[in-house]
Every structure is written in structure tokens, then in C-alpha cells.
Amino acid sequence: MLKDKLLNEKVLRDPIHNFIHIQDRVILDLINTSEFQRLRRIQQLGITSAVFHGAEHSRFGHSVGAYEIARRITEHFEQYYLSQTPDDGLWQKDERLVTLAAALLHDIGHGAFSHTFEHLFGTDHEAITREIITGDTEIHTVLASVAPDFPNKVASVIAKTYDNPQVVQLISSQLDVDRMDYLLRDAYFTGTKYGEFDIDRILRTMKPTKNGIAFDIAGMHAVEDYVVSRYQMYLQVYFHPVSRGMEVLLEHLLQRARELYRASGTHEKDFVGPLLTPLFNDTPLNIEDYLQIDDHVFMTYIAMWRHHPDPILSDLSQRFLDRRPLKSIIINDETAPLLEDLDQLVGIAGYNANYYTARNDAFDLPYDDYKPNVAKPRTQIDFVLDDGSHRELSELSPLVAAIKGKVSFDKRFYFPKEMLNIEPDELFADTFKTFRSYIHNNSLTTPNPES
Structure with a gap:
């Protein structure tokens, strides 16, 4: 049976976890499917490597890392918290696989350039993940060899509808295997320290309960550090204005390519090529076509488009390939009134504002407690005290209480850097003077490892 243990444990060497231990035949076979191997060609942080040059790690590495954390947790639960009676709320051994x-497959549906792809083409990587798991794929075949209903069980964990809240929270919650791995991995490959936290301490204090997952009070400071680390990673890395400027270029050049494709005659559509044609058509994209597209495919076409006769597509492609991101200023109460005039200035300077300007928002809620009446309530982080009672994290940590429920956001207006060198006419002189002053001040306050 494919669900049996391997006779000899396989290991993958990993910079974050040292070793990824593969003990089950089904896990090894899932890793060897074509759908999972595709994740080697999807960068974990999209185009963030344009700013943090070491950030070229893949969704493959993150996925096996999330699996390894899950393996450690289930091993810990089986050793110390294995269920003895049906209603004791402890870990059920048959939930392991x-x-x-x-954990291994939670990101299998990510498209090229990760979230940028979703924004432009309206896809949902979690829905596609479930479709890959339950559809006509190699992954489905491997999962179904365990049991006919096993693919649906795995898909229901991704959908957060699985009947065991312990399993769901391990895969998707405010402290799950996904977040723990990507924070450590992204911190390592970006060369930053913001995302580091004591994962060993967190895993040792994790406990299964009737309502899901809780933590021993002895691990409170380690969990607190994790929440703060995540908060800092979003502000310093994930919200970085230069990487977002590169994302704007990518979105706009793909938008331009799609518009040119739709406006072209039959014999003028060759610049897109067979792999991207299904994506640029108005028909729904099937899984087979979706899985053929990765970062490398897009980069090949973008390299060709830098020589395209359309000046906008050519220029945007060159800017993207040669790392010439759009410049930005923060949008706030003082700068917002300038934006309409700035759009006109961009046009006067000879740029099409539809492709060379953007209003880009980045936001995240670092932590919140459970609120049943909101659209997407969060599973709060609970601690078990010495007397057996439970307390929510922000009740114990003033540091977490200070950021609980508060959305971190960064709104920016993007424009061509060459705009800084133009001389506006008298109509816009005052606006442009103010504009330049905000750019100067902004550059002094924005974290920027590479200009």
C-alpha cells in the first residue's frame, strides 16, 4: 500500500530545518508528481529578489518546509498527547497522514509570480489547489491510492471545512505550519532578521484541545516574538516599496500584452505563444493549461517582448528585465490632493498614465482575537494556564495587545522615475515643487536596502 512507511527514511537537506524527513511512501510519491515539481519553478516571493537579491527560493522549498513542521508537530502529539478515550480532546493518530x-500540498495551486498572477488574472490559488487535489491529476491518483475519500479529506482541510479543528488550525490559522515556515525561510533568504523566532520552543509548548490547538503558558514569550516578527516582516520586507514598484511594472506589461492580443488579428497573435494563449483568451483556464505556466515561461515571453514593436509593451518589458522600477510617494492626507495633477503631469511628459502610474495598497492584520460576527473570523491564539484555564494571547502580552486588531497599511502612488528630471510648466510648478519635497522626505523614512 502507498500509505505504508518507507523501508528507509528519505531526507532532503534544507537550510531552515536542516533535514526534511520523508517517512511515508505517499509523501514521497506526492513530491515526485509533475504538479509538485512545478513548484520549483515558482518563486516563493515573486519578484522580491529584485530588492533582496537572495530571495530566489521556491514554493517547493516552502511546501516541504511546511510539511516538515507538520511532521514534527504530529510526532510530538503522538508522543505526549495521544488520545486515550473518544471524548478526551487529544490527538487522534489516524489524523497524521x-x-x-x-501541509505539503497547501500551495500547489499557486500561479506564476504568486499573488501578482492572482491580481491580474482573477484566479484563486486555494480553489485551484482543491481542484488539483480532487481533479484528474497525478496528485489525485497518489492520494486516492490511500483511500477513495482521501483526496476529498485533504481538500476539505485546505477549504477549512474538515471536521477536526486541530488539523485545520495546524494548516491554516494565525500560527500555523505555513506561516512558521515562510517567516523563517523568507528571513533567511532575504538576509533580514525580522522573521526569526524560536520555533523549537513554540512546537514544544503546542497542545491539542477539544476546540483545536492551544499553547502551554511557558511558551507565551516565544509566541509573542513570533507575532511581532511577522508584523515586522510585513512592514520591512513584504510591503517594500521597490518590490511593489516592480510588481506594478509586471502587472502593467501583462495587461498591455493581453490588450494587444485581444485587439490583434489572427496572424498578429503569435507574440503571445501557445502556453500563454489560453490565459489571454476570455475562456476559463483549465487545470492542464494552468499547470503549464510558471515563472520561467513568463520570463521567456517578457524577454521577447522587450523587442516588440509596441513601444509601451517594449518599454515596460525593458524596465522590468533591467530592474528599473517605478518610483513612489506615500499617499496620505497631504499628498492625496496632488494625485490628479500628477496624473496630468505624467501625460504631459509623454507617458500613458494607464501604464505608468498606479495607486497601490499593501495591508495586513498582524493579529486579532476571535470575532464571530466578522466576515472572516480568525482563530485566536490561546494559552493553557497552570490551573487548566485558557487565556487569549493579547490578554497576556501588552506588546501583542498594542497591535491586535490594527491593520498595517501602506498606500503609494507610483510614477516613472524620469519624472523627477522634467521641468513642468507654470500651471504645475507649485504642485511639482511640493511633489519633489515629498519624494525627498519619503526616501529618508522608507526602509530601503537597495535603492
Whole structure:
């Protein structure tokens, strides 16, 4: 049976976890599927490597890392918290494999350039993940060899509808295997320290309960550090204005390519090529076509488009390939009134504002407690005290209480850097003088490892 243990444990060497231990035949076979191997060609942080040059790690590495954390947790639960009676709320041994498979496959549906792809083409990587798991794929075949209903079980964990809240929270919550791995991995490959936290301490204090997952009070400071680390990573790395400027270029050049494709005659559509044609058509994209597209495919076409006769597509492609991101200023109460005039200035300077300007928002809620009446309530982080009672994290940590429920956001207006060198006419002189002053001040306050 594919669900049996391997005779000899396989290991993958990993910079974050040292070793990824593969003990089950089904896990090894899932890793060897074509759909999972595709993740080697999807960068974990999209185009963030344009700013943090070491950030070229893949969704493959993150996925096996999330699996390894899940493996460690289930091993810990089986050793110390194995259920003895049906209603004791402890860990059920038969939940191990579905937990490991869901952790391994949680990102299998990500498209090229990750979230940038979703913004432009309206896809949902979690929905596509479930479709890959339950559809006509190699992954489905491997999962179904465990049991006919096993693919649906794994998909329901991804959908957060699985009937065991312990399994769901391990895969998707405010402190799950996904977040723990990507924070450590992204911190390592970006060369930053913001995302580091004591994962060993967190895993040792994790406990299964009737309502899901909780933590021993002895691990409170380690969990507190994790929440703060995540908060800082978003502000310093994930919200970085230069990487977002590169994302704007990518979105706009793909938008321009799609518009040119739709406006072209039959014999003028060759610049897109067979792999991207299904994506640029108005028909729904099927899984087979979706899985053929990765970062490398897009980069090949973008390299060709830098020589395209359309000046906008050519210029945007050159800027993207040669790392010439759009410049930005923060949008606030003082700068917002300038934006309409700035759009006109961009046009006067000879740029099409539809492709050379953007209003870009980045936001995240670093932590919140459970609020049943909101659209997407969060599973709060609970601690078990010495007397057996439970307390929510922000009740114990003044540091977490200070950021609980507060959205971190950064709104920016993007424009061509060459705009800084133009001389505006008298109509816009005062606006442009103010504009330049905000750019100067902005550059002094924005974290920027590479200009």
C-alpha cells in the first residue's frame, strides 16, 4: 500500500530545518508528481529578489518546509498527547497522514509570480489547489491510492471545512505550519532578521484541545516574538516599496500584452505563444493549461517582448528585465490632493498614465482575537494556564495587545522615475515643487536596502 512507511527514511537537506524527513511512501510519491515539481519553478516571493537579491527560493522549498513542521508537530502529539478515550480532546493518530498531505500540498495551486498572477488574472490559488487535489491529476491518483475519500479529506482541510479543528488550525490559522515556515525561510533568504523566532520552543509548548490547538503558558514569550516578527516582516520586507514598484511594472506589461492580443488579428497573435494563449483568451483556464505556466515561461515571453514593436509593451518589458522600477510617494492626507495633477503631469511628459502610474495598497492584520460576527473570523491564539484555564494571547502580552486588531497599511502612488528630471510648466510648478519635497522626505523614512 502507498500509505505504508518507507523501508528507509528519505531526507532532503534544507537550510531552515536542516533535514526534511520523508517517512511515508505517499509523501514521497506526492513530491515526485509533475504538479509538485512545478513548484520549483515558482518563486516563493515573486519578484522580491529584485530588492533582496537572495530571495530566489521556491514554493517547493516552502511546501516541504511546511510539511516538515507538520511532521514534527504530529510526532510530538503522538508522543505526549495521544488520545486515550473518544471524548478526551487529544490527538487522534489516524489524523497524521491527512495533516502531512495537506501541509505539503497547501500551495500547489499557486500561479506564476504568486499573488501578482492572482491580481491580474482573477484566479484563486486555494480553489485551484482543491481542484488539483480532487481533479484528474497525478496528485489525485497518489492520494486516492490511500483511500477513495482521501483526496476529498485533504481538500476539505485546505477549504477549512474538515471536521477536526486541530488539523485545520495546524494548516491554516494565525500560527500555523505555513506561516512558521515562510517567516523563517523568507528571513533567511532575504538576509533580514525580522522573521526569526524560536520555533523549537513554540512546537514544544503546542497542545491539542477539544476546540483545536492551544499553547502551554511557558511558551507565551516565544509566541509573542513570533507575532511581532511577522508584523515586522510585513512592514520591512513584504510591503517594500521597490518590490511593489516592480510588481506594478509586471502587472502593467501583462495587461498591455493581453490588450494587444485581444485587439490583434489572427496572424498578429503569435507574440503571445501557445502556453500563454489560453490565459489571454476570455475562456476559463483549465487545470492542464494552468499547470503549464510558471515563472520561467513568463520570463521567456517578457524577454521577447522587450523587442516588440509596441513601444509601451517594449518599454515596460525593458524596465522590468533591467530592474528599473517605478518610483513612489506615500499617499496620505497631504499628498492625496496632488494625485490628479500628477496624473496630468505624467501625460504631459509623454507617458500613458494607464501604464505608468498606479495607486497601490499593501495591508495586513498582524493579529486579532476571535470575532464571530466578522466576515472572516480568525482563530485566536490561546494559552493553557497552570490551573487548566485558557487565556487569549493579547490578554497576556501588552506588546501583542498594542497591535491586535490594527491593520498595517501602506498606500503609494507610483510614477516613472524620469519624472523627477522634467521641468513642468507654470500651471504645475507649485504642485511639482511640493511633489519633489515629498519624494525627498519619503526616501529618508522608507526602509530601503537597495535603492
